[in-house]
Amino acid sequence: MIKIGIIGVGTVGTSVANILKDNADVISARAGRDIVVKSGVVKNLNKDRGLDIKITDNVDDILDDDEIDIVVELMGGVDEAFVVVKKALQNGKAVVTANKALLAYHRYELQEIAQDIAFEFEASVAGGIPIICALRDGLSANHIESIVGIMNGTCNYMMTEMTNNGVSYDAILQEAQYLGYAEADPTFDVGGYDAAHKLLILASIAYGIDAKPEDILIEGIENVSSEDIAFAKEFGYAIKLLAIAKKDKNEVELRVHAALIKQDEMIAKIDGVMNGVSVVGDKVGETLYYGAGAGGDATASAVVANIIDIVRSGKSTPMLGFNRPMEGDKLTLKPSEKIESKYYLRINVNDEAGVLAKLSKLFENNSISIETMLQRPSENSSANLLISTHIAVEKNVKNLINEIERLVFVNGRPAMIRII
Amino acid sequence: MIKIGIIGVGTVGTSVANILKDNADVISARAGRDIVVKSGVVKNLNKDRGLDIKITDNVDDILDDDEIDIVVELMGGVDEAFVVVKKALQNGKAVVTANKALLAYHRYELQEIAQDIAFEFEASVAGGIPIICALRDGLSANHIESIVGIMNGTCNYMMTEMTNNGVSYDAILQEAQYLGYAEADPTFDVGGYDAAHKLLILASIAYGIDAKPEDILIEGIENVSSEDIAFAKEFGYAIKLLAIAKKDKNEVELRVHAALIKQDEMIAKIDGVMNGVSVVGDKVGETLYYGAGAGGDATASAVVANIIDIVRSGKSTPMLGFNRPMEGDKLTLKPSEKIESKYYLRINVNDEAGVLAKLSKLFENNSISIETMLQRPSENSSANLLISTHIAVEKNVKNLINEIERLVFVNGRPAMIRII
Numbered sequence: 001m002i003k004i005g006i007i008g009v010g011t012v013g014t015s016v017a018n019i020l021k022d023n024a025d026v027i028s029a030r031a032g033r034d035i036v037v038k039s040g041v042v043k044n045l046n047k048d049r050g051l052d053i054k055i056t057d058n059v060d061d062i063l064d065d066d067e068i069d070i071v072v073e074l075m076g077g078v079d080e081a082f083v084v085v086k087k088a089l090q091n092g093k094a095v096v097t098a099n100k101a102l103l104a105y106h107r108y109e110l111q112e113i114a115q116d117i118a119f120e121f122e123a124s125v126a127g128g129i130p131i132i133c134a135l136r137d138g139l140s141a142n143h144i145e146s147i148v149g150i151m152n153g154t155c156n157y158m159m160t161e162m163t164n165n166g167v168s169y170d171a172i173l174q175e176a177q178y179l180g181y182a183e184a185d186p187t188f189d190v191g192g193y194d195a196a197h198k199l200l201i202l203a204s205i206a207y208g209i210d211a212k213p214e215d216i217l218i219e220g221i222e223n224v225s226s227e228d229i230a231f232a233k234e235f236g237y238a239i240k241l242l243a244i245a246k247k248d249k250n251e252v253e254l255r256v257h258a259a260l261i262k263q264d265e266m267i268a269k270i271d272g273v274m275n276g277v278s279v280v281g282d283k284v285g286e287t288l289y290y291g292a293g294a295g296g297d298a299t300a301s302a303v304v305a306n307i308i309d310i311v312r313s314g315k316s317t318p319m320l321g322f323n324r325p326m327e328g329d330k331l332t333l334k335p336s337e338k339i340e341s342k343y344y345l346r347i348n349v350n351d352e353a354g355v356l357a358k359l360s361k362l363f364e365n366n367s368i369s370i371e372t373m374l375q376r377p378s379e380n381s382s383a384n385l386l387i388s389t390h391i392a393v394e395k396n397v398k399n400l401i402n403e404i405e406r407l408v409f410v411n412g413r414p415a416m417i418r419i420i
Numbered sequence: 421m422i423k424i425g426i427i428g429v430g431t432v433g434t435s436v437a438n439i440l441k442d443n444a445d446v447i448s449a450r451a452g453r454d455i456v457v458k459s460g461v462v463k464n465l466n467k468d469r470g471l472d473i474k475i476t477d478n479v480d481d482i483l484d485d486d487e488i489d490i491v492v493e494l495m496g497g498v499d500e501a502f503v504v505v506k507k508a509l510q511n512g513k514a515v516v517t518a519n520k521a522l523l524a525y526h527r528y529e530l531q532e533i534a535q536d537i538a539f540e541f542e543a544s545v546a547g548g549i550p551i552i553c554a555l556r557d558g559l560s561a562n563h564i565e566s567i568v569g570i571m572n573g574t575c576n577y578m579m580t581e582m583t584n585n586g587v588s589y590d591a592i593l594q595e596a597q598y599l600g601y602a603e604a605d606p607t608f609d610v611g612g613y614d615a616a617h618k619l620l621i622l623a624s625i626a627y628g629i630d631a632k633p634e635d636i637l638i639e640g641i642e643n644v645s646s647e648d649i650a651f652a653k654e655f656g657y658a659i660k661l662l663a664i665a666k667k668d669k670n671e672v673e674l675r676v677h678a679a680l681i682k683q684d685e686m687i688a689k690i691d692g693v694m695n696g697v698s699v700v701g702d703k704v705g706e707t708l709y710y711g712a713g714a715g716g717d718a719t720a721s722a723v724v725a726n727i728i729d730i731v732r733s734g735k736s737t738p739m740l741g742f743n744r745p746m747e748g749d750k751l752t753l754k755p756s757e758k759i760e761s762k763y764y765l766r767i768n769v770n771d772e773a774g775v776l777a778k779l780s781k782l783f784e785n786n787s788i789s790i791e792t793m794l795q796r797p798s799e800n801s802s803a804n805l806l807i808s809t810h811i812a813v814e815k816n817v818k819n820l821i822n823e824i825e826r827l828v829f830v831n832g833r834p835a836m837i838r839i840i
Contacts, residue, residue, distance in 0.1 A: 019561050019703055025746075029628070030560045032743030122558065128704035130558020137557070138542065138550020140450045141439050141724030208449070266710055269689050283439055284548035284721035287711035290686055291704060301704035304561030312743060316733035323452030323732060326445075 002035045002311050005062035007084060008074035009040040009049055012098060012123070015300030016072060017051050020307075027304065031311040038068055041075075063087050070307055073097040082106050089113050094315075096306040098123035098299055104197035104213055107204055111319040118315045120306035125198040126151050126275045128298030129291040130305065135279060136205050136321035142281025144206035147245040148420070151198045153273035153293045154181045154189040155221050155241035159258075160271045162229050163238065169224060181273060191220035192241060192256040199243035199254060202277075206245060207252050208326035209333060217255040217336040223415050224258050227346055231374060231386040232260055238268040242420065251334035260344055260388075260419040337395035342371070342419035347385045347404060348378060348411040355409055359385070366400040368392040382411055388419060422455045422731050425482035427504060428494035429460040429469055432518060432543070435720030436492060437471050440727075447724065451731040458488055461495075483507050490727055493517040502526050509533050514735075516726040518543035518719055524617035524633055527624055531739040538735045540726035545618040546571050546695045548718030549711040550725065555699060556625050556741035562701025564626035567665040568840065571618045573693035573713045574601045574609040575641050575661035579678075580691040582649050583658065589644060601693060611640035612661060612676040619663035619674060622697075626665060627672050628746035629753060637675040637756040643835050644678050647766055651794060651806040652680055658688040662840065671754035680764055680808075680839040757815035762791070762839035767805045767824060768798060768831040775829055779805070786820040788812040802831055808839060
């Protein structure tokens with residue numbers, strides 16, 4: 001009999017306990033042992049969770065309990081979780097976590113500490129989709145060329161609704177909050193930070209590269225307007241919040257931002273709250289993984305899969321998938337100003353003579369060539385210029401945007417979306 | 421240093437050897453050991469494969485070689501491969517195979533023999549897509565409700581081309597043969613047998629159910645006509661060869677056939693030679709896996725992933741994913757005549773009075789109700805009736821088709837495609 005302690009019995013923790021009970025028949029058949037939850041740690045002892053497990057508000061009741069074999073960490077946050085997880089490992093307990101923030105900051109230290117004991121984290125990226133399993137085990141024969149992920153269901157829901165139903169950004173954000181998809185302060189989701197944490201975890205497995213959230217380019221969807229959606233539809237694109245890891249010789253780009261992506265790409269077909277991750281390996285080509293990226297049961301499905309794995313196999317795989325320094329020791333993070341991409345710009349201008357000539361000159365000065373342009377009337381006799389470029393360098397585009405913003409006939413700062 | 425012997429050095433075997441060399445940097449980092457191919461068994465010693473490994477035409481040179489740790493079986497076929505693989509396991513060598521036919525017949529005996537030694541087979545289903553990894557490890561917390569797979573690239577290519585470019589079945593089969601997607605005798609692919617072998621493997625992992633190809637419903641795409649494609653497009657369906665496993669209480673349906681599937685389902689969006697597998701778990705909901713289902717490098721990517729896994733983890737997971745008798749001991753195969761589905765029928769009739777009345781009577785007699793009907797003029801003053809039904813029982817539909825075929829105003833046997 002394997003005994004589990006759950007630290008943080010919220011939505012996911014309750015689902016973990018319920019799945020271990022509801023699906024005990026297949027779980028014990030697969031694990032080869034019976035698995036039960038012995039106790040759970042909560043902040044508020046008075047709330048009834050409908051579970052028949054021992055409840056405490058002291059983590060040490062679990063960490064120091066010799067009967068507990070596996071600790072499931074679902075408390076969230078970085079510093080306190082790190083202390084708790086370290087102590088669990090030091091006490092010889094295997095750990096399963098869904099905590100992406102913890103891993104975004106401490107995954108290499110944890111890999112060091114967990115050399116001889118299982119530490120698993122499938123649920124930390126893309127919820128119920130077994131993407132860690134696929135990337136770490138299933139694609140291990142490949143050099144990973146790129147990872148492109150839709151890993152925030154809130155953003156994907158909002159972008160899908162804006163596209164399909166013509167809703168404005170503000171209206172759909174309100175609806176997402178009403179439906180419980182977005183928090184009262186939605187910054188963590190719509191600002192791209194949640195997706196960035198997940199990207200860093202995948203990038204470690206793929207490239208062995210060490211980076212923290214503050215090292216990489218993170219933008220959100222806050223500036224995507226109905227005009228941009230209309231442009232996208234007209235030119236055969238979808239707009240998605242993408243998390244991208246891309247290898248270019250000895251450098252790896254890591255970035256999160258809204259992106260225009262051709263509608264016929266598989267990743268562009270992932271709509272609503274669903275998540276999807278496209279991985280290109282040098283041998284296997286493109287593979288794609290799709291499913292629910294959030295929700296108690298879907299996330300708990302991944303947590304319990306890790307528990308089963310630990311019970312039947314013990315410590316079987318290095319935490320991040322490599323035993324020796326990987327190509328990571330040769331790979332470095334590409335500075336974001338060196339990123340090359342196609343770009344889409346939305347520029348609001350006063351509708352007067354000579355505007356296009358002056359703008360074109362600035363594009364030329366910055367070595368940026370225009371691929372398509374669309375002019376649409378806007379409010380107060382102004383017009384929106386919707387422009388897509390050929391491949392350009394990020395630094396030049398940023399410079400161009402600054403220069404355009406300073407022009408007297410331009411209203412506000414031009415909006416920019418990268419094109420994948 | 422881990423030494424590999426490859427039995428069957430064709431396209432995939434050559435790719436395995438090349439990947440182990442080309443990607444030795446990441447492979448040895450992930451496996452924690454260097455891995456080299458020592459020798460390969462071929463039928464024709466005179467053909468140059470451009471590899472610097474020892475080549476022999478005697479399997480025992482590998483099976484009895486104490487230096488060889490892992491045998492890669494790529495010879496194909498059932499009986500001879502079974503003998504070879506058994507001997508490898510008995511000699512204490514781990515085995516990796518891509519041989520779906522071997523597993524379709526002998527997977528349970530192999531699981532028995534390979535209790536203490538690794539036997540892996542990721543490449544046997546859907547080529548480079550790590551679907552075994554996902555189903556066996558990633559989704560292990562779930563009761564699997566259904567598996568719906570596009571697992572034959574040849575058929576999917578043909579269906580996609582017929583749909584997008586209006587090509588006839590015969591023309592596209594010829595083109596597929598010319599492109600090397602289909603064999604001179606295409607029966608194994610277009611008849612559904614290849615997909616059926618793969619389905620049986622997945623069904624064992626999901627349900628622990630034992631069945632052989634001859635036990636299950638296997639139909640191909642040979643009878644899909646341009647008329648059917650037109651009907652599908654008109655009513656918002658795609659036509660695909662699907663391999664389906666579906667749990668219904670204590671029974672499991674296993675079937676392979678052409679199917680009409682709503683265009684907005686993710687699985688319907690998988691086009692061309694690509695493969696995809698949709699798995700619905702009771703907790704995680706739908707997840708989907710997409711990628712190249714064939715080709716030397718994609719298939720070898722899965723073979724090498726298994727090799728890496730064995731090197732870094734040894735025997736870590738029971739071959740089919742369960743340690744104890746699973747719910748499989750309660751689950752039985754549902755007889756195909758009990759299958760319930762919606763159906764599409766194409767009936768060629770002489771264009772004369774009273775036809776519809778007589779046909780409708782037969783539908784009613786067999787308790788089958790019609791959902792949509794379309795009449796299209798055909799050759800020689802005949803007409804095609806294209807009919808879709810509400811949910812009906814397979815046995816009744818088969819009976820209906822027999823009765824319709826006997827009507828004097830009906831030409832030939834009605835064609836039937838199930839609707840998913």
